[in-house]
Every structure is written in C-alpha cells, then in structure tokens.
Amino acid sequence: xxxxxxxxxxxxxxxxxxxxxxxxxxxxxxxxxxxxxxxxxxxxxxxxxxxxxxxxxxxxxxxxxxxxxxxxxxxxxxxxxxxxxxxxxxxxxxxxxxxxxxxxxxxxxxxxxxxxxxxxxxxxxxxxxxxxxxxxxxxxxxxxxxxxxxxxxxxxxxxxxxxxxxxxxxxxxxxxxxxxxxxxxxxxxxxxxxxxxxxxxxxxxxxxxxxxxxxxxxxxxxxxxxxxxxxxxxxxxxxxxxxxxxxxxxxxxxxxxxxxxxxxxxxxxxxxxxxxxxxxxxxxxxxxxxxxxxxxxxxxxxxxxxxxxxxxxxxxxxxxxxxxxxxxxxxxxxxxxxxxxxxxxxxxxxxxxxxxxxxxxxxxxxxxxxxxxxxxxxxxxxxxxxxxxxxxxxxxxxxxxxxxxxxxxxxxxxxxxxxxxxxxxxxxxxxxxxxxxxxxxxxxxx
Numbered sequence: 001x002x003x004x005x006x007x008x009x010x011x012x013x014x015x016x017x018x019x020x021x022x023x024x025x026x027x028x029x030x031x032x033x034x035x036x037x038x039x040x041x042x043x044x045x046x047x048x049x050x051x052x053x054x055x056x057x058x059x060x061x062x063x064x065x066x067x068x069x070x071x072x073x074x075x076x077x078x079x080x081x082x083x084x085x086x087x088x089x090x091x092x093x094x095x096x097x098x099x100x101x102x103x104x105x106x107x108x109x110x111x112x113x114x115x116x117x118x119x120x121x122x123x124x125x126x127x128x129x130x131x132x133x134x135x136x137x138x139x140x141x142x143x144x145x146x147x148x149x150x151x152x153x154x155x156x157x158x159x160x161x162x163x164x165x166x167x168x169x170x171x172x173x174x175x176x177x178x179x180x181x182x183x184x185x186x187x188x189x190x191x192x193x194x195x196x197x198x199x200x201x202x203x204x205x206x207x208x209x210x211x212x213x214x215x216x217x218x219x220x221x222x223x224x225x226x227x228x229x230x231x232x233x234x235x236x237x238x239x240x241x242x243x244x245x246x247x248x249x250x251x252x253x254x255x256x257x258x259x260x261x262x263x264x265x266x267x268x269x270x271x272x273x274x275x276x277x278x279x280x281x282x283x284x285x286x287x288x289x290x291x292x293x294x295x296x297x298x299x300x301x302x303x304x305x306x307x308x309x310x311x312x313x314x315x316x317x318x319x320x321x322x323x324x325x326x327x328x329x330x331x332x333x334x335x336x337x338x339x340x341x342x343x344x345x346x347x348x349x350x351x352x353x354x355x356x357x358x359x360x361x362x363x364x365x366x367x368x369x370x371x372x373x374x375x376x377x378x379x380x381x382x383x384x385x386x387x388x389x390x391x392x393x394x395x396x397x398x399x400x401x402x403x404x405x406x407x408x409x410x411x412x413x414x415x416x417x418x419x420x421x422x423x424x425x426x427x428x429x430x431x432x433x434x435x436x437x438x439x440x441x442x443x444x445x446x
Contacts, residue, residue: 020095022380027406032237036244065347068106079114098232101156105170125207126234154335173201213238259373266382267425268326275433286314358389374440402435
C-alpha cells in the first residue's frame with residue numbers, strides 16, 4: 001500500500017455535468033476535478049444512475065463511433081435524466097475529441113436543444129499535448145490535423161482540419177469563428193454576448209496556450225446566462241482551475257504486492273506502438289500480439305484459451321504483459337479494405353475487437369493464479385469493454401500518472417480494489433507506458 005499526494009481543494013463549487021463521447025475522454029476530463037478536491041465518478045449508463053457524492057457528474061455515452069443521430073439521442077438522454085438537478089449556476093461541459101473524431105456537431109446541437117441553451121463555446125485545444133487551434137484549424141505538434149495519423153484513424157477517420165467544417169458536417173446551426181487576436185482583446189466578453197444576441201449558436205475560438213483557455217472560461221462566466229462549453233481536456237482543466245481552489249488530499253493505491261501489470265492496448269496509433277516498444281526495452285515485459293483479422297474468422301473463439309494461457313504464463317513469470325492489436329503500421333492502412341471485404345462498418349469492426357478483448361481479459365482474471373497488480377487500458381472503446389466485462393458500472397478517478405493517464409478503481413466490480421489506469425490511444429510521450437509500469441512497481445513495493 002502506498003500513499004499518493006494529489007493537489008486539490010474547494011470552497012463549495014457550482015455543480016458540473018460532463019458528457020464525454022468515450023470512457024478515456026471522460027476520465028481525462030474528470031481528473032482535473034479530482035485534482036481540485038472533488039470526488040469524481042464516471043458513470044457508464046444513465047439507466048444505472050446512482051447518487052454521486054460531490055459536485056461533479058460525468059457520463060460516458062460511448063458514442064464516438066455511432067451514427068450522428070444515435071450519438072445525439074444518447075446525449076439527449078443523459079441531459080433529460082440529469083437536468084432536474086442542475087441550477088442556473090451549473091456548468092455543462094460537452095467533452096469532445098481534440099482531433100475532431102466522432103460526432104461533435106450532432107452532439108453539440110443535441111445538448112443545446114436538451115438544455116434549451118442559447119450558445120455553445122467551442123475550444124478544442126490541449127496545448128500541453130501540442131494540440132492548438134489557429135485560424136479555425138486544428139494542429140497537432142505543429143502539423144495540420146489532416147497531415148497526421150488521426151486523419152486515417154481506423155474507426156473514426158477525420159477528413160478536415162477545420163473545426164467549423166467538422167461541426168457543419170452534422171449541424172446547420174449558425175456558427176462564428178473568433179481569432180486568437182480577438183480572444184486576447186479587451187472586448188472578447190462583449191463580443192460573445194453580442195454574437196449570442198445576434199442568433200449565433202456556436203462560437204469556435206482559437207487558442208494556443210492554457211492562458212487562452214482560461215480567458216475563454218472567464219468570458220463564459222461573465223455572460224448573463226451559462227453557455228454550453230464544448231472542448232477537450234484543455235478546456236475542462238481551465239474550467240476546473242477557474243472554479244476550484246487548491247489544497248492537498250491523499251489517495252491510497254491498493255493492489256497485489258510485486259504483481260505485474262496487465263496492459264490491454266486496442267489503439268492502432270503510432271504513439272501507442274512507440275510506447276509499447278519503449279516499455280519493452282526498459283522493463284521485463286511480454287507482448288502478445290493479436291491479429292485482428294483472425295477475430296473475424298469462424299474459429300475466432302478458439303483463440304481465447306490459447307491467448308489466455310499465454311497471458312497467464314507471462315504474469316506467472318512475474319513479467320508485465322501487454323496485449324496489443326497492431327503489429328505494424330501497414331495494418332492501420334488496411335482497415336478500410338478489410339471492412340469492404342467483410343461488408344462491415346468501421347464501427348462494427350471496432351465493436352468486435354473491443355468485445356473480444358473484454359472477453360479475453362475476463363477469462364484471464366478467472367483463470368490466472370497470479371492477479372495483476374494493475375490494469376492498464378488504452379483506447380476508449382477497449383477500456384469500456386474491459387471494464388464492463390469485469391462487471392463495472394462506472395469508474396472512480398483517484399489521480400493521474402505521467403501527465404495523461406488517469407487512474408482509479410472500477411465501481412461495482414468484484415475487482416474494485418485493483419488500480420486501473422486509462423489512456424487515450426494517441427496521448428502521451430514515448431516513455432508514458434514505461435512510467436505507468438514503474439508507478440505500479442514502486443507504489444506496490446513501498
């Protein structure tokens with residue numbers, strides 16, 4: 001057992017409702033609130049809604065890869081089920097992907113309608129991860145979004161780097177772009193109010209720094225009504241910083257001493273691949289590659305006992321075990337062709353992979369004589385599928401590792417004292433997974 005100190009505190013903050021389109025995104029948003037003293041639980045289903053201690057309610061709609069109308073319905077359902085508990089001072093935050101994947105237009109329109117809200121302020125930048133918006137276009141580490149690997153995402157590819165064009169693909173609501181100079185001008189707040197009064201429903205704002213995002217939140221609060229905030233973890237962190245003050249709290253990591261980490265990585269991103277390679281170079285690790293094409297063969301279920309035995313054997317030898325679904329970058333490029341051949345959508349392919357990995361993880365937990373000291377899940381749909389397979393209805397966030405990896409415990413699972421870490425596939429540096437493994441090793445040996 002080890003104590004970890006997390007920075008946090010609060011007077012009584014306004015209540016917050018956060019609606020994220022995937023599990024890892026919900027955690028990335030919630031960790032900023034945990035870091036300021038709130039007890040934060042991410043709920044997987046509105047139907048299983050339970051009273052949540054503290055001021056933050058966070059829901060994962062798991063809607064990123066759905067059709068726009070289905071995604072909109074899920075967002076509407078969450079708001080209809082929670083709106084009675086909101087007040088005029090409550091903040092509603094619609095978490096979207098910083099690289100524009102998913103259904104941001106449809107989900108934002110649905111949220112505005114369900115809330116009867118006049119204006120959405122959209123700021124997708126996450127400066128600390130190299131993601132900025134300039135001239136209305138999204139850049140990742142200096143490259144236009146469409147020139148990065150996110151443009152060819154296997155499940156939710158992106159065909160434009162323009163935030164406005166991305167939203168316009170799914171909604172006809174009137175929008176307006178605000179440049180960086182306009183954001184930093186003295187009359188930004190007045191400009192927002194004037195745009196709302198003129199009938200503009202969505203304001204897309206450039207931002208390069210955390211200070212820019214702080215300006216957006218401050219201006220939003222100055223309006224005579226609460227706007228809907230739409231963005232990624234950068235904006236949610238700015239909101240948390242604006243609303244909540246700081247104190248020290250402590251959290252305790254509980255796990256099996258000296259036990260290895262089981263990592264289930266469903267992301268096919270180049271970032272995830274480099275993180276796996278780095279971890280393998282610096283820690284005793286076994287990598288089990290799964291050929292995703294085999295999961296669509298008639299004999300797919302026969303893979304389960306073989307893979308399960310390999311994982312159990314690795315953990316029995318005291319090695320960290322990484323289950324990966326991408327052997328090479330070429331496989332990422334072949335997804336569209338494979339979906340055509342099998343006559344399935346990218347979403348259906350992703351669902352099949354996630355379900356298999358969830359089933360495999362459940363089997364490992366049932367069969368392995370050695371329980372992992374921690375569970376690392378990468379890729380939002382994969383993380384959710386595994387959590388559900390282990391009986392969880394939600395996730396309590398306790399803190400963050402390596403700057404971009406929230407950790408916590410599964411709710412209502414028989415494994416609810418197992419430290420679980422989640423990461424969006426494209427997040428982090430080369431050494432992020434290595435840092436996660438070292439974190440568990442060091443904390444469980446204290």
